[in-house]
Structure formats: C-alpha cells, structure tokens
Amino acid sequence: MDTDARKLLLEKMLYARRFEERCFEAYMEREIGGFLHLYVGQEACVFGVMAAARAGEDAVITGYRDHVHGLAVGMDSKLMMAELFGKESGCCHGRGGSMHLFDLQKQFYGGYAIVGAPFALAIGLAKAIQLQKRDQIAICILGDAACNQGTFHESLNMAALWQLPVLFVCENNLYGIGTRIDRSTAVTELIERAKGCGVTGAQADGQDIEAVFEASKVAVEHVRSGQGPYFLELKTYRFRGHSMSDSNVYRDKSEEEQWAGRDPIQILKNRMLESQEITEEEYKSLDKEILDTIENEVVAFARQAPSPDVEDLEKYVLCDTDGDSEQGVNTNG
Amino acid sequence: MSKITLVEAVNQALEYEMAHNNNVIILGEDVGKNGGVFRATLDLQSKFGEERVLDTPLAESMIVGTAVGMATQGLRPVAEIQFMGFIYPAFDQIINHASRLRNRTRGRLHCPLVIRAPYGGGIHAPEHHSESTEALFAHVPGLRVVIPSSPLRAYGLLLAAIRDNDPVLFLEPKRIYRMVKQEVPNKGEALPLDECFVLRSGTDITLVTWGAMVHETMKVAESLALQGVEAEVIDVATIKPLDIDTILQSVEKTGRCVIVQEAAKTCSVGAEIAAQIAEQGLLYLCAPIQRVSGFDTVMPLFKLEDYYMPSENRIYSAVKQTMEFA
Numbered sequence: 124m125d126t127d128a129r130k131l132l133l134e135k136m137l138y139a140r141r142f143e144e145r146c147f148e149a150y151m152e153r154e155i156g157g158f159l160h161l162y163v164g165q166e167a168c169v170f171g172v173m174a175a176a177r178a179g180e181d182a183v184i185t186g187y188r189d190h191v192h193g194l195a196v197g198m199d200s201k202l203m204m205a206e207l208f209g210k211e212s213g214c215c216h217g218r219g220g221s222m223h224l225f226d227l228q229k230q231f232y233g234g235y236a237i238v239g240a241p242f243a244l245a246i247g248l249a250k251a252i253q254l255q256k257r258d259q260i261a262i263c264i265l266g267d268a269a270c271n272q273g274t275f276h277e278s279l280n281m282a283a284l285w286q287l288p289v290l291f292v293c294e295n296n297l298y299g300i301g302t303r304i305d306r307s308t309a310v311t312e313l314i315e316r317a318k319g320c321g322v323t324g325a326q327a328d329g330q331d332i333e334a335v336f337e338a339s340k341v342a343v344e345h346v347r348s349g350q351g352p353y354f355l356e357l358k359t360y361r362f363r364g365h366s367m368s369d370s371n372v373y374r375d376k377s378e379e380e381q382w383a384g385r386d387p388i389q390i391l392k393n394r395m396l397e398s399q400e401i402t403e404e405e406y407k408s409l410d411k412e413i414l415d416t417i418e419n420e421v422v423a424f425a426r427q428a429p430s431p432d433v434e435d436l437e438k439y440v441l442c443d444t445d446g447d448s449e450q451g452v453n454t455n456g
Numbered sequence: 457m458s459k460i461t462l463v464e465a466v467n468q469a470l471e472y473e474m475a476h477n478n479n480v481i482i483l484g485e486d487v488g489k490n491g492g493v494f495r496a497t498l499d500l501q502s503k504f505g506e507e508r509v510l511d512t513p514l515a516e517s518m519i520v521g522t523a524v525g526m527a528t529q530g531l532r533p534v535a536e537i538q539f540m541g542f543i544y545p546a547f548d549q550i551i552n553h554a555s556r557l558r559n560r561t562r563g564r565l566h567c568p569l570v571i572r573a574p575y576g577g578g579i580h581a582p583e584h585h586s587e588s589t590e591a592l593f594a595h596v597p598g599l600r601v602v603i604p605s606s607p608l609r610a611y612g613l614l615l616a617a618i619r620d621n622d623p624v625l626f627l628e629p630k631r632i633y634r635m636v637k638q639e640v641p642n643k644g645e646a647l648p649l650d651e652c653f654v655l656r657s658g659t660d661i662t663l664v665t666w667g668a669m670v671h672e673t674m675k676v677a678e679s680l681a682l683q684g685v686e687a688e689v690i691d692v693a694t695i696k697p698l699d700i701d702t703i704l705q706s707v708e709k710t711g712r713c714v715i716v717q718e719a720a721k722t723c724s725v726g727a728e729i730a731a732q733i734a735e736q737g738l739l740y741l742c743a744p745i746q747r748v749s750g751f752d753t754v755m756p757l758f759k760l761e762d763y764y765m766p767s768e769n770r771i772y773s774a775v776k777q778t779m780e781f782a
Contacts, residue, residue: 216562227564232528237552243518244553247525247533254481254507255529273545277518284513439559440597441697442566442621 124333126400129391132174132332133401134409136166136388139191141413142200145422146190146207146221150367154426155207157220162191164362167387168294169195169264171335172355175343176262176290179229182248184241185264187222188361189234192264196229200417204425212428230259238299239272241265242291246278249289249352260346264292268299270313276320282352283321290346291317292339293356294329300365301373317354324354330385333394360385459637465607466496466572466628469614470534472644474504480618481526483510484519484536493538494574494633520546520571524554524623527569532618540575540627541584554623555598569623570614575603576668576718577750577765578631580758587755588667588719593625594696594728600624600649601696605670607638609693612647620649629668636671650694652702658686661775662706664729665716666692669766673716676771685779695725700732704740707733711742712781714774716766721749743781746774 124132143163149155162169165188173183173195185192193203198214206213207221215225225233232248235241245263252259269275270293282289293313297304304311317324323345327338335357342355360382364371395401460468474480482488482497488511491498501509512519516537523533537543543550550571557565577586594601600622604610610628617624655670656677665673670691677687688706692698707713713733715726726747733745748766756764 215560218562219560223560225561225564227561232525232565233560235553237548240521240548240552243521243549244525246518247522247527248529249525250510250522251526251529251531254531273515274517274521277513277515278521280513281515281518281522439563441600442558442563 124336128174129395129400132170133388133391133395134413135170135194136332136391137410138413139166139170139194140388141410141417142194142421143190145417146204147367149207149422155221156209157222158366159207159221160188160366161363162188162361164382164386165294165296165329165359166191167332167335168292168329168357168359171332172262172264172292172339174336175339176260181259182230182232182252182261183264184232184245184248184261185234186238186241186266186269187234187236188266189222189224192234193224193226193231196226196231198224198226198229198231201421201424204421205428208425208428209430210425210428211431212424217431239265239269239274242269242272242274242278245289246281246287249282249287250285252288253285259288260343261287261289262292263289264294266299267293267295267297267304267313268307270316271299271308275316279317279320279322279352279354286351288346288349289352290342291322291352291354293354294359295356296359296361298361298365298374300369303373314354314356322352322354324356326356326358329357329359330387331390332387333391362386457639457641459639460607461634461637462604462607462610462628463494463496463633465611465640466614467498467500468640468642469611470497470500471503472642473615473618474500474508476644477532479530480532480534481508481510482534482536483512483523485512485514485538487511487536492536494630496572496628497536516542516546517549520549520554523569523571524549524557524567527567527623528557528565532568534570534572534618537571537573539585540573540589541587543571543573550593550599550623550625551596555596558622559598566621567623568621570617570626571623572626572628574630574633575627576629576631577755577761578668580761582757583755586761588717588750590627590695591719591724594725598622599696600694601627602649602694603627603629603667604693605629605632605667605691606636607640609647609653609691611640612645613649613693615644616646616649619646627667631668632671650697650699652699653691653693654688654702654706655691656687656689658688658710660686660710661688661712661714661778662703662710663687663689663714663716663771663775664692664703665689666695667718669716669718672766672768672771676768676775679772680775685775687775692725698728698732700729700736703729704733704737707737708740711740712778713741714746714748714771714778716748716771718750718765720752721747722752724749743778746778748774
C-alpha cells in the first residue's frame with residue numbers, strides 16, 4: 124500500500140473514531156436517542172474491506188453497529204448525524220435511527236437491528252445481482268454472535284448451492300453482548316462453520332487494516348470473478364461496551380488492556396511514523412481538523428435540522444394509501 | 457371456456473403474470489420440479505426455467521428474507537410457504553423487514569413481494585396444516601393480507617397482489633382449492649385490493665365473512681331467503697387494510713350483523729370488524745353484533761374438526777338470535 128492510500132485510510136479511521144466519540148457525548152446529552160452501539164476499536168475491519176471493494180457501488184448490508192459502515196461506503200456524515208438526532212434531514216428522515224442507516228445512492232441497504240437477519244436479505248440481493256447479470260457483488264458484514272442464528276446456516280447453504288456473488292464478512296469481536304464466544308459457540312473458529320456450509324474463506328487480523336485489505340482483495344476477487352461466495356473472518360475487539368447501557372463487567376481488565384494495545388489507528392499511525400510517512404505534528408493537525416469539522420459542520424447541521432412532522436406519522440406505510448407519487452420499481456442509484 | 461378450480465386459477469394467474477413480466481420470480485420449497493404440494497405452481501418451472509422458478513431448501517426465514525432482498529432490486533418475487541403453520545420461522549423477515557422497509561426508507565425502497573400460503577381447516581390435516589392465524593399478520597402495519605374465496609377472485613386478486621408495490625400475504629383457503637369450478641377468463645384482469653365484495657344484496661341482516669367460510673355463509677343466506685329473510689353477504693377479501701366503509705353501509709341498511717370466521721375468536725379479524733362497527737356505526741344497530749368463530753384453542757385433530765369449524769347450523773343459530781333480538 125502506498126503512502127497516499129495509507130494516509131487516506133488513517134484519516135478515514137480517525138474520522139470514524141472522532142465521529143463516534145462525538146455520538147457518545149451527544150447520547151449522554153440526550154441529543155441522540157434510540158440506542159447507540161459504537162464500533163470503536165473495530166474500524167480497520169470495514170475500511171479495509173471497502174478499500175478492496177467498490178465502495179458506493181457494491182451492495183452492502185450489515186447489523187446494528189453500522190455507523191462506520193455508513194462512512195465506509197461514502198455516506199454523508201451530516202445526514203448520518205441528523206439521523207442519529209432523529210431529524211427529518213437524516214438519511215432515513217429520522218425514522219431509522221442509529222441501527223438503520225441507509226443510502227440507496229451508495230448501495231447501502233442498511234443496518235438492521237435484528238441479529239443475523241441480514242444474512243437472508245443478502246441472499247436476495249446477491250440472487251438479484253446474479254439473475255440480472257449485474258457487475259456488482261453483495262457484501263454482508265455481521266458479527267460473531269450473528270453466526271449462531273439459524274439464518275447464518277440457511278443463508279450460507281443457499282449461497283453455496285446457488286454460487287452467489289456474496290462476500291460474508293464476520294467481524295469476530297469475541298462477544299455477543301456480554302457472553303464470550305467460547306461460552307456461546309461450540310466451534311469458535313467461525314471459518315470452520317462456513318466451510319461446513321460449502322463456503323470457502325480465510326481469517327485475518329482485524330486490527331491491522333493492511334492485513335484486512337490484503338485478505339479482502341483476495342476475497343473480493345474470488346466473488347467478483349464468479350467463483351461463488353466467500354467468508355472472511357476478521358479477529359477484532361470492541362473497545363467499549365455493547366451499547367450505552369452496558370456495565371461491561373464481563374471482560375477481564377487484562378484482556379481489555381491487551382486489546383487496547385492493538386488499536387487499529389495506532390497500529391497504522393505507528394507504522395507510518397516509523398517509515399516517516401507522517402509526522403506527529405501532521406497527525407495532530409489532521410485530528411484537529413477532523414474534530415472541527417465534526418463539531419462545526421456535522422453536529423451543527425444535525426442540531427439545526429427540523430424534527431419530523433407529526434402530520435407525516437402515518438405516511439409510507441402502504442403505497443396506495445398515502446398519496447406517494449413514486450410508485451413503480453425501485454431505483455438502483 | 458372450461459371451468460377451473462381455485463388452485464388452478466392460482467396457477468393460471470402465476471403463469472399469466474410470469475409470461476407478461478420477466479421480473480416475476482417464484483421461489484419456495486418444492487415449487488419447481490414438484491409443482492408445489494398442492495400443485496399451485498405445476499409446470500411453471502418447465503415453462504419458465506429454473507431461473508424464474510427457484511426450488512429452495514426447507515428454510516422459511518431464508519426464503520422470505522431472500523424474497524425481500526430480491527424485491528428491493530426491482531424483482532417481483534412470489535414466495536410460497538407450504539402451509540400457513542410453517543410461516544412462523546419467517547415472522548422475523550415479514551414483520552421486521554418486509555413490512556417496514558418502505559416506512560424506514562420513506563418510500564425509497566418498495567417491497568413488492570407476495571407470500572402465498574395455503575391456510576384454513578377442513579381437510580382433516582393436523583393443526584399447523586389447518587389453522588387460521590391471519591389476524592397475526594393483519595395486526596402488522598405495512599402488510600396487505602388478502603384471502604380469495606373463489607377461482608375468479610383467486611385469479612384477479614393474485615394478479616393484483618403481484619402488481620402491488622407492497623408486501624402481500626396471500627392466503628389460499630385450501631378446503632376450497634378444488635371444491636368449486638368457475639369459468640375464469642385468462643385476460644390478465646386484476647380485481648381491486650382493499651375492497652370488499654358484496655356477494656349477495658339484502659336488507660335484513662349483514663353477514664361478513666372471508667375465505668372458505670363464504671360458502672357456508674352463502675348457503676345460510678339462501679336458506680334464509682326461503683323464510684323471507686334477505687341477508688347481505690360480504691366477502692371481505694382484503695382483511696388488511698380493511699374496507700370498513702362497505703361493511704358500515706350495509707349495516708346502516710340492515711341494522712344487524714353476524715361475522716363468520718374460522719379463526720380463534722379472541723383478538724381476531726372479526727373482533728376488529730366488530731370494534732369498528734361499534735365505533736362508527738353503533739346507532740345503526742338493532743341487535744348486538746355476533747361472531748361465529750373457531751374456538752380459543754389449538755385447532756383440533758380431525759375427530760373434532762367439524763365441531764371447531766363454524767357450521768351452517770352455528771351460523772344459522774347466530775342469525776336467528778340476531779334477528780329475534782327486540
């Protein structure tokens with residue numbers, strides 16, 4: 124990876140980190156409602172994958188920890204923050220919230236609150252791509268706990284049988300809320316389960332974005348070249364609680380400290396400092412620029428945006444009854 | 457023109473729409489090579505190919521989830537669930553996703569999807585193969601729930617369901633799959649969704665029903681006519697959204713109403729209809745609304761099935777009580 128590519132990824136990860144830290148503050152100040160699940164610590168996963176895919180063109184679907192996935196496909200962070208604030212200007216007009224970000228223009232089919240459910244939706248996306256012979260792949264990004272749902276097995280079986288153009292990315296952060304993987308799952312190397320369904324794949328270090336990128340290039344190439352589905356398991360760690368209400372009593376402090384030493388941003392930053400691709404001053408200045416942008420543009424936009432109108436409460440339930448003018452097939456872009 | 461059964465009308469509608477719209481895709485267990493457990497999709501795979509009629513594994517959640525994903529891409533999937541009692545693994549995909557995508561994306565994603573399932577009792581099948589749980593789905597905002605009661609309405613309403621831009625649960629009363637034959641012109645003409653069908657005009661009492669129970673109710677209406685009582689019979693057809701206006705207009709005229717349904721009584725569609733009549737038409741009524749219903753228990757095995765299902769006798773007694781009320 125060249126210096127420009129590394130710099131871009133460092134900037135993206137840092138932006139995502141500061142964006143979510145600001146979300147945390149806004150949640151504590153009750154400007155954000157509807158729960159909040161932060162991705163802090165896992166940033167290398169989705170940015171590494173999307174650097175290898177066609178961000179904004181490939182169809183992406185994920186779970187509820189979806190803010191950084193939205194950023195990684197190229198969503199406008201102002202519209203995302205407004206959504207978290209529950210405002211009409213948000214990407215779902217304040218009806219989806221933190222767990223349901225969505226952007227059709229970026230082919231982001233959304234975050235979904237229901238654990239494991241998007242596996243099956245991804246099969247539908249991939250089947251449509253296959254039937255319509257489109258130059259696109261589906262990327263389904265879920266966590267380790269989602270792999271214990273029935274839809275995981277149902278969907279991977281279907282993907283393998285139909286040889287679908289779908290990349291499954293498993294962000295294995297070792298915990299389903301407060302239950303460690305070895306207390307919930309008999310086969311803890313999830314790649315083995317995928318293989319059992321007939322889906323090939325690989326594992327990679329989810330804290331090192333360059334390792335994720337290299338593994339993702341192989342994965343994306345496999346799927347795009349028509350060789351069927353692929354399962355990429357990324358070993359990672361969520362630095363904060365499951366959600367804002369998480370007392371976080373279930374993890375050893377020593378384990379947390381060990382993983383804190385593997386911060387994906389620090390790993391890339393240190394590598395770039397050592398190779399003199401960036402200086403500490405440049406990093407600090409980048410950080411300040413990001414913080415200013417988030418405060419002065421993103422949060423300010425979300426704050427001033429209008430709230431949803433009560434008059435609209437019952438709209439968009441069924442198409443024939445709400446006077447919606449956009450009837451017809453879905454638009455793809 | 458030869459006469460066809462309800463299940464043949466379903467097949468004819470599917471074939472018509474597949475021939476006229478390449479985006480229509482059928483998927484489900486046994487729908488292809490086997491032609492469906494009730495033969496509703498007979499010969500469609502050989503006519504339209506394996507890319508249009510997809511045999512899937514026994515995995516209802518995945519079937520419906522896949523259909524939802526396909527629907528977001530401009531396709532019009534028609535998923536078959538073999539029996540209504542097998543639909544529960546797919547609840548999550550129906551309630552959490554199919555019904556909400558449109559609202560959550562403020563109309564940028566539609567979910568033009570039909571889920572067909574044979575439903576209802578009367579064929580001496582075990583419980584999951586006989587029950588009527590349409591109210592579970594009628595409760596959910598963002599779904600249409602449609603139940604045909606004749607070959608003509610099965611054809612016209614299924615065409616409408618496939619062409620509709622919302623997810624439609626299309627429940628086919630299996631007891632009458634082969635009971636009645638009708639001439640069904642294969643011209644691709646849809647019938648309106650969201651509207652009741654007034655099957656018989658009358659001035660003395662309104663009988664509201666849907667699905668297979670339409671047949672018992674019509675027989676009772678005919679025998680009442682011999683006694684000088686003219687019953688108006690309404691086939692609700694689309695139970696959600698409910699065309700309450702047609703029902704209210706009838707009740708305003710007759711002043712009396714009996715609702716006939718196979719489903720368990722509590723929190724049923726019949727309960728909703730009765731509540732809406734009470735809210736909007738209480739002063740039209742000369743007698744309390746009655747519900748002839750299944751019981752609040754698990755659908756029994758075949759020895760007790762006839763007792764569970766509303767019979768002509770039970771409908772007749774309810775009508776008699778209603779007519780005799782001061």
